[in-house]
Structure formats: C-alpha cells, structure tokens
Amino acid sequence: MKRSRIWLSVAVSAMLVLAACGTQTGGESGAPGGSDGASDDGSGAEMTAARLQLQWAPQAQFAGYFAALEEGYYEEEGIDLEIVPGGPDVIPQQAGSAADGPEFTISWVPKVLEARDAGSDLVNIAQIFQRSGTLSVAWADSGITSPADFADKKVGVWDFGNEFEVTAAASAEGLEQDVDYEKVIQNFDMLAFLARDIDVAEAMIYNEYAQVLEAENPDTGELYQPEDMNVIDYNEVGTAMLQDAIFARASWLAEDGNEDVAEGFLRASFRGWIFCRDNPDDCVGYTTDAGSTLGAGHQAWMMNEINPLIWPSPDGIGMMDADQWQQTVDISLDSGIIGEAPPEDAYRTDLAEAALEGLDDATGDGFTRGTVEVTPGGE
Amino acid sequence: MPRSPERGWLRPILTFAIFAALLFVVWEGLKFVGGDPWRTETWIWEPPLEIWFASDLLLPHVWDIVGALAAPVQRGSDESLAQFLAGAAFYTWREAAIGFLLGATIGIGLAALFVHSKLMERALVPYVIASQTIPIIALAPMIVFAFGPNVLSVVIIATYLTFFPVTIAMISGLRSPDPRALELMRSYAASRWSVFWKVRMPASLPYLFTALKISATASIVGAIVGEGPGGIPNGLGRAIINFNSQYISGPEKLWATIVACAILGIAFFTLIRIAELAALRGRGLRTEAA
Numbered sequence: 001m002k003r004s005r006i007w008l009s010v011a012v013s014a015m016l017v018l019a020a021c022g023t024q025t026g027g028e029s030g031a032p033g034g035s036d037g038a039s040d041d042g043s044g045a046e047m048t049a050a051r052l053q054l055q056w057a058p059q060a061q062f063a064g065y066f067a068a069l070e071e072g073y074y075e076e077e078g079i080d081l082e083i084v085p086g087g088p089d090v091i092p093q094q095a096g097s098a099a100d101g102p103e104f105t106i107s108w109v110p111k112v113l114e115a116r117d118a119g120s121d122l123v124n125i126a127q128i129f130q131r132s133g134t135l136s137v138a139w140a141d142s143g144i145t146s147p148a149d150f151a152d153k154k155v156g157v158w159d160f161g162n163e164f165e166v167t168a169a170a171s172a173e174g175l176e177q178d179v180d181y182e183k184v185i186q187n188f189d190m191l192a193f194l195a196r197d198i199d200v201a202e203a204m205i206y207n208e209y210a211q212v213l214e215a216e217n218p219d220t221g222e223l224y225q226p227e228d229m230n231v232i233d234y235n236e237v238g239t240a241m242l243q244d245a246i247f248a249r250a251s252w253l254a255e256d257g258n259e260d261v262a263e264g265f266l267r268a269s270f271r272g273w274i275f276c277r278d279n280p281d282d283c284v285g286y287t288t289d290a291g292s293t294l295g296a297g298h299q300a301w302m303m304n305e306i307n308p309l310i311w312p313s314p315d316g317i318g319m320m321d322a323d324q325w326q327q328t329v330d331i332s333l334d335s336g337i338i339g340e341a342p343p344e345d346a347y348r349t350d351l352a353e354a355a356l357e358g359l360d361d362a363t364g365d366g367f368t369r370g371t372v373e374v375t376p377g378g379e
Numbered sequence: 380m381p382r383s384p385e386r387g388w389l390r391p392i393l394t395f396a397i398f399a400a401l402l403f404v405v406w407e408g409l410k411f412v413g414g415d416p417w418r419t420e421t422w423i424w425e426p427p428l429e430i431w432f433a434s435d436l437l438l439p440h441v442w443d444i445v446g447a448l449a450a451p452v453q454r455g456s457d458e459s460l461a462q463f464l465a466g467a468a469f470y471t472w473r474e475a476a477i478g479f480l481l482g483a484t485i486g487i488g489l490a491a492l493f494v495h496s497k498l499m500e501r502a503l504v505p506y507v508i509a510s511q512t513i514p515i516i517a518l519a520p521m522i523v524f525a526f527g528p529n530v531l532s533v534v535i536i537a538t539y540l541t542f543f544p545v546t547i548a549m550i551s552g553l554r555s556p557d558p559r560a561l562e563l564m565r566s567y568a569a570s571r572w573s574v575f576w577k578v579r580m581p582a583s584l585p586y587l588f589t590a591l592k593i594s595a596t597a598s599i600v601g602a603i604v605g606e607g608p609g610g611i612p613n614g615l616g617r618a619i620i621n622f623n624s625q626y627i628s629g630p631e632k633l634w635a636t637i638v639a640c641a642i643l644g645i646a647f648f649t650l651i652r653i654a655e656l657a658a659l660r661g662r663g664l665r666t667e668a669a
Contacts, residue, residue, distance in 0.1 A: 088607060089520060090528075189626050189627060215627045218435050288453060294625065296453050377628045
C-alpha cells in the first residue's frame with residue numbers, strides 16, 4: 001500500500017521529466033549555431049555561412065543589419081548570415097577574437113584596441129558610426145553645463161571601458177578623478193540619476209537619455225521634459241571616441257576567399273543602413289521582430305537617434321575618419337587603455353571602399369534628422 | 380493529531396487571501412501618507428509625509444502593476460505582459476525542472492554513498508559544503524564559458540543549487556531508521572541493498588521531501604541566474620535584465636516580473652508538496668511539515 005504511494009510520487013516526477021524534455025528541443029533559439037565555413041542553403045545557390053556578433057541585445061542600434069537580413073541583401077551576396085545577440089554578459093570583442101568565433105563583430109573602437117593589446121587580431125573593416133552617442137546629463141537646476149562644472153560633483157560613469165569620454169573630458173579641464181570630482185560607477189540604468197544620488201549621469205543619446213524622457217516626473221504627473229536636463233555632448237566637447245564599427249579577425253581575412261565574403265557582407269550591411277535611413281519605420285519593425293522586448297516607442301526613438309550618428313558619412317558609410325581615429329587612439333593612450341599606439345593595419349578601408357562602389361547615395365549628404373514622439377514607458 | 384489534508388484546503392487559501400488584502404492595504408496606505416501625489420483626471424491627493432521608499436519609482440501602485448500585466452507587452456502586440464511572463468516562466472521552469480531532477484538524483488546518490496562509506500563521507504563532504512559557499516554569480520559565468528551559452532549551462536547551474544540540500548537531508552534521512560529495525564534486518568541476514576530499499580529509503584522520505592521543497596525553489600533561482608550569462612532570451616532571467624534596464628520608465632514591469640517569479644516558485648513548491656502528500660499519506664504528523 002505504502003509502495004503504491006511512493007510510485008505515485010514517482011509518477012509526478014515522471015511528469016516533470018516529460019515536461020522538461022520539451023526544453024531540449026524547443027530551447028535552441030538561444031544557442032548560437034556552430035556551423036562554420038561554406039554550407040549549402042538548399043536553395044541551390046552556393047551560400048557561405050557567416051555570423052555577426054552584436055555588441056548588445058537586439059535593438060535599433062543594429063537595425064541596419066536586421067534590415068539587410070530581412071530585405072535579403074545578405075542572401076544576394078551569397079551570405080547565409082546568422083545574427084548572434086549580445087547582452088550584459090557577452091563581451092563581443094572577446095567572442096569575435098576567438099578563432100572559431102563569429103566572422104564579424106560589432107564593437108566600440110577603444111574596447112577593441114584594448115583587446116588587441118591583449119593579443120586579439122580584430123581589424124576595423126568599416127567604421128559605421130561617424131559620431132559618438134555618449135552624453136552626460138545633469139538636472140537643469142544643478143548649474144552643470146560643461147565638464148568644467150564637474151568639480152566637487154558626483155559624476156556617474158559606466159565602467160568596463162565606457163567611461164573614458166567622460167573622464168578624459170574632466171581631465172582636459174584639469175580635474176583629477178576622486179580629488180576634484182567623485183567618480184561613481186553607474187548601473188546600466190538611470191535610477192541613481194532620477195533619485196539624485198549622482199549629479200551627472202552618463203547616458204547614450206539613443207537609449208538612457210530617452211528613458212528619462214519616457215519616465216514620469218512625480219512632481220508634475222507628466223513625462224520629464226528635455227528642458228529639465230542639461231546635456232553634454234562629447235562630440236562637441238572634443239573627447240568623443242569612435243563607437244560601433246565592424247571588425248573581423250586578420251587571420252580569418254587572410255584565408256582564401258574571405259575578403260570577398262567580407263566585401264559582400266559590408267555591401268549588404270551598408271545597404272541595410274541606407275534602407276534604415278530612408279525607411280526608419282520599417283527598421284523599427286524589423287528590430288522588434290528580431291526579438292527586442294524594448295518598447296516600440298523606445299525603438300522608434302533609438303532608430304531616430306542612430307541615423308544621425310551615421311549620416312551624413314562624408315566619405316561614404318563605413319569609411320574611417322582618420323582624425324577621429326587619431327583622437328580615439330590619443331585618448332586611449334592617455335587614459336591607459338592601451339600601452340602603445342596600434343599599428344597602421346588596425347583598421348583598413350579597402351574593403352569598405354570596394355563595397356561602396358556602385359552604391360547609390362552612400363554619403364547621405366542631404367540627411368536631416370527626423371522627429372519622433374516620446375511615449376510614456378517607451379511603449 | 381493528524382488533520383486530513385482534504386479538509387484543510389479552504390482555510391489556507393482564505394488565510395492567504397486575507398493576508399494579501401492586508402498587504403495591499405499597508406502598501407497603498409504607505410503611498411497614501413508618504414508617496415508621490417495621486418492623480419486622476421479631476422483630483423489630486425498630495426500625501427502629507429515623504430517616505431523615501433513609497434515613491435512611484437520604488438513602490439509602484441498595485442493597480443499599476445496589475446495594469447502592466449494586462450497591457451500588451453509591446454505596442455501593437457497581441458500578447459499581454461502576463462501572457463509573455465507566463466511563457467517565460469514556463470520556459471524557465473522547464474530548465475529548472477531538469478536541473479531539479481538531476482540535482483535530486485545526484486543528491487540521493489551522494490547521500491547513499493556517504494551513508495555506506497565513512498571514508499567517502501570524510502573525504503568528500505567538505506567539498507560538497509565548500510561547493511555551496513561559492514556564490515553562484517561567480518560560478519555561473521565559468522560554467523557558461525565551459526559549456527557554452529546554451530540551455531545546458533543553465534541546467535547545470537540549476538543542478539548545482541539543487542543537489543546540496545538533498546545530499547545533506549538524505550544523509551540524515553538514510554540514518555534515521557530505528558536501530559532496532561536495522562538490527563532486525565541484520566538478524567534476517569538482509570543484504571545492504573534490501574536494507575537500503577526496505578528500511579533506509581522509506582524512513583528517509585520525509586527528509587527527502589523537505590529537501591526537495593527547498594531545492595524546487597533553489598532550482599528556479601539557479602535557472603533565472605543562469606539565464607543571464609547563458610544568453611537565454613526566452614526565460615524570466617532575460618525579462619528581469621530587460622525590465623531592470625528600463626526600470627525608471629516602467630518600474631511596474633519589473634515588479635510584475637518579480638510577481639511572476641514568486642508565483643512560479645510557489646507553484647513548483649506546491650507540486651512537490653502534492654507529491655509528498657501522495658507519498659507520505661498515512662504517516663500522520665510528519666506530512667504537516669511544510
């Protein structure tokens with residue numbers, strides 16, 4: 001009798017097993033495919049498999065790649081592309097440096113310079129963002145309007161190599177960290193700023209800055225307004241560092257035929273970004289389809305702010321601005337991110353140049369930024 | 380005096396409901412006296428005091444949390460946040476359940492080994508204990524490094540958090556039989572195997588289920604924590620990370636996610652409790668140890 005009850009509980013456990021087994025077949029979407037090299041897509045044409053490691057979770061920051069995938073641009077180049085999402089625990093330049101890692105990686109230039117110092121052979125093959133999206137924001141009533149005003153304030157920055165535009169600006173004003181101002185490591189949210197635990201907060205123009213505008217001001221019952229904040233733009237301050245760029249391993253590029261793959265990948269990606277410049281609404285849709293759980297309103301804002309970081313691209317999208325590269329290298333050296341200047345082959349423009357040939361309006365000379373309505377909660 | 384569990388269903392539910400109502404009153408009461416202004420179309424209430432944790436940012440209104448659950452997860456989406464979270468919770472539960480089963484099996488196996496071998500117990504128990512003092516947030520990234528960012532890593536992390544309570548409880552449980560029962564078995568020249576199955580195992584069941592209930596909730600924590608470094612986009616772990624990063628513009632969404640985690644934990648616990656009732660019915664008071 002007692003036995004049968006034991007078996008009943010065994011039956012409950014068996015139920016658990018059965019339910020659990022579904023995970024193994026249903027849960028593969030999170031795992032990057034291990035396929036490498038050439039593979040047959042089944043469509044008849046010779047397709048080359050390649051992976052793109054994103055710098056962060058899917059969001060409009062990467063809309064151009066989602067668009068190129070959905071519009072079939074990669075397929076037209078014979079590339080069967082898998083987009084690998086990043087996230088809080090993914091270090092893209094580390095993933096992309098591994099010999100069996102993704103063929104293409106989106107990362108920020110100073111972080112890759114640092115990785116190169118540690119032995120990575122990642123090469124910048126296209127500088128997508130021509131401008132930095134980093135801001136510092138302060139409340140309007142704080143009187144802080146420039147880095148010179150950081151003196152005696154609590155200045156929030158993100159660590160993991162995201163802080164150098166802010167700290168370099170402060171030291172250019174002769175302010176010494178933790179002597180003249182207090183550097184506070186900020187979470188990847190704006191809670192400390194809203195709670196006024198810090199006087200200045202680091203914010204990406206396309207993300208955290210918008211989050212503040214999407215939040216309700218308890219004093220008014222309305223959303224926070226742009227007038228409530230002073231914004232410091234590091235492109236204007238002169239300590240901007242180059243951000244989103246496409247990287248590939250030199251060792252991978254050196255293999256026979258891979259430069260052609262890279263050129264095709266760049267052409268498709270450039271076309272994706274041109275598409276998003278001209279059809280931002282469609283790209284917001286592609287982004288939410290790509291699995292972003294951020295609100296569509298927030299993505300629309302992000303798309304609208306990403307475009308001006310890319311456009312206009314005076315020499316064509318993906319081409320390196322040598323002055324900006326030098327500025328990024330100089331600040332990296334001064335901040336101790338790297339010990340010595342990178343060699344000249346840390347970036348190359350020949351692949352981007354070849355990819356640009358025959359592309360229409362790849363500079364976006366006439367680009368003007370759009371406007372989007374801020375939505376409460378980014379919905 | 381054993382109460383029959385069948386008659387006891389209504390009272391706990393009623394107690395729970397009353398307590399939930401009380402919590403609601405305290406929660407909103409705090410906000411009423413010390414929170415941010417309450418606004419409707421025509422009416423504003425300015426709370427007289429200022430209690431720092433009662434702000435809308437740190438302690439959203441209960442109806443805002445419920446409203447967020449009912450609202451679409453994204454603009455234009457057919458799916459409500461509640462449906463989204465239910466799906467995420469089910470996904471996380473399946474990872475946790477595999478980890479739980481593996482962990483329980485390993486735990487029982489280790490305990491059986493230790494009970495039969497003093498040497499093994501002395502040699503290995505310190506490592507078993509040491510394993511639990513390593514914070515899972517330190518270990519999780521290493522497991523992901525070793526096994527790759529996939530469901531397997533998450534399951535291993537859940538297993539890791541599960542096996543320990545089972546091991547420790549089962550060592551006691553397998554040692555719990557009346558010495559006279561063991562002597563009797565010995566006088567029958569019973570094999571170790573039949574002593575194990577006929578005396579030790581049945582005697583250990585109350586201990587086992589106590590441990591399993593702890594492990595059930597721990598396995599869910601393990602799965603949620605593991606989903607971050609594991610890069611699993613479909614579970615509660617990623618939902619927490621996402622809604623955490625958007626906290627200032629939607630605090631009620633993170634709260635709603637926390638509610639989903641809590642419900643998942645309670646549901647898994649209840650499932651084990653039901654299995655326990657089935658296995659231990661007729662043993663009297665011991666089954667009451669929830």
